[in-house]
Amino acid sequence: MNPTPNTTALNRDTWPIATCMHGFSPQLPDGTRLHDASAEVWDGVFRTISSLGFTAVEIADSHIRPADLEPTRRAELVQIAQSHGVAPISVHVQRQSVIQPGKGEQNLAYAHRAIDAAAEQGMSVFSTGLHQPFTEAQQRALWFWTAQGPVDPDDADTRALAVSRLRELGEHAASVGLQMSLEMYEDTYLGTADSAVRLVEEIGLDNVGLNPDIGNLVRLHRPIEDWREMHQKTLPYANYWHVKNYTRDEAADGSWFTSTPTSMELGLINYRAMVELALELGFSGPFLMEQYGGDSLGVCATNRTYLQSLLPPAR
Template sequence: MTARPDLTADTWPIAVCMHGFAPIGRDGIALHDAPAERWDALFAEVASLGFTELELADSHIRPADLEPSRRAELLSIAGGHGVSIISVHVQRQSVLQPGREDRNLDYAHRTVDAAAEMGMSVFSTGLHHPFSEAQKRALWFWTAPGWKDPDDADTRAFAVDRLRELGKHAQDAGLPMALEMYEDTYLGTADSAVQLIQEIGLDNVGLNPDIGNLVRLHRPIEDWREMHAKTLPYANYWHVKNYARDEAGDGSWFSSTPTSMELGLINYRQVVRDAVELGFRGPFLMEQYGGDSLGVCATNRDYLRTLLPRS
């Protein structure tokens, strides 16, 4: 990643996620297809919370599938509120999804092109798949079983080839590519995620060490300190969120619930300091499930700025 030693607590890019906005409006129109007025209201709310950066989630708006005129309109509306769209996150469209491998790869390539055209700073993706029916029914999707990448060397090698192809495209477009850690994929443990980055072998491809995705699982997990120690040297973009976690000493039960960055299991005061000392200079993305997602993201942003260097 390109070093940016000038970043301080006041200037570090901290984006908000789109979880707080409905992907489908009350009128049944998807946010992706919504008129300019609805987009304007979205960015007005983002700006009212003090955010100047936003991550575009393709669950809400797919830049690859927007006409060029609508991409320009989206940028104009965001800019009118002083908000920059700094990244796009392609989620649940894995290059390993059965029956959609080639389609998803093509879509990811088109998203890289759209991100570059729109002046974004990061292309983010991962290997997680669409929700299973059980996950769709669950209060919290991470408490139900979903896709698992096969323990198969050929499939893993196929994933590496596909992700390397995407990474080279992003590199040619002048973008870093971040791969999000997520359970039961080849990015589902610290060792496997680091190995995957090493196998891809491109300087612009790094990790999004979203270890909150793993802390929330209702099962045994790796120690959060060890996971961060292994993955932070490879981080180039970072989704941050936290969960309160409890578990029985005999391993008979586990529970978790979303909370603020300051109150959850992960000690962000420690891991943010460690990341900066290791050279992390990528943007942060505030993420929150449940409740007032946007409000908690704003609270977390203010807390995060107290952890970043003042000069």
């Protein structure tokens, strides 16, 4: 059963479609973090987002951490965004896994603060996952996904701990009116379609679903599951969706693999077919346009226009 709330009849003009923040540097030229930047700097960020036609944004904690802002600054962030017609609809807590060795409890406490901050700021989705900080090899790589990252252990007790802590967060999110979405990511308990679905079922909460970001898996330079089958298994559980695409090529004998970021329309994943399937299954959650490299914001805007063409027109 799809856990996404069955809200009003959305269409291509009203469907919430947010942009990511990859197109902005998390650090200013003078070394100031975007998190700590002045209201004038934040104003420029949201003015740019608005100028590209976006009315929604995902606040990624790689750039701004609502949980660690003073209440006055949280209010200021929302006020500035709204002054440009932009709504922060989700907070994305990334690389702070609740089962990260030595930091799991600390990350759990941070996630609870992020949920409260998101609710205070009027967001609708708390987005997170089980991916951990980059390894040194990933930090050195041109594309981080071409180097090996941390791997969740094949251990029943650790998986049970992940279920328990994520359920705790899901219950908190539900208590403040938020959906909680778990992002699929390689080498975690959300790294295959079957494991991700089983994790959501083990958590067992109506407001906890999947972010079927299959692009995270298509880009890997290794054998992958069939992208069609992954979508077919995970879309029934989707309540929020990071969409991006990659070209992918591989040798028939498995001796090499390669991928490159591209637009939604041109990559390996056929989003026309997958969005149609999602709608048939009752998906009604927000979309998040995501892009690495190049003019990230520009590609996100192009992808939004393409995605809107796949959504039902207004009646």
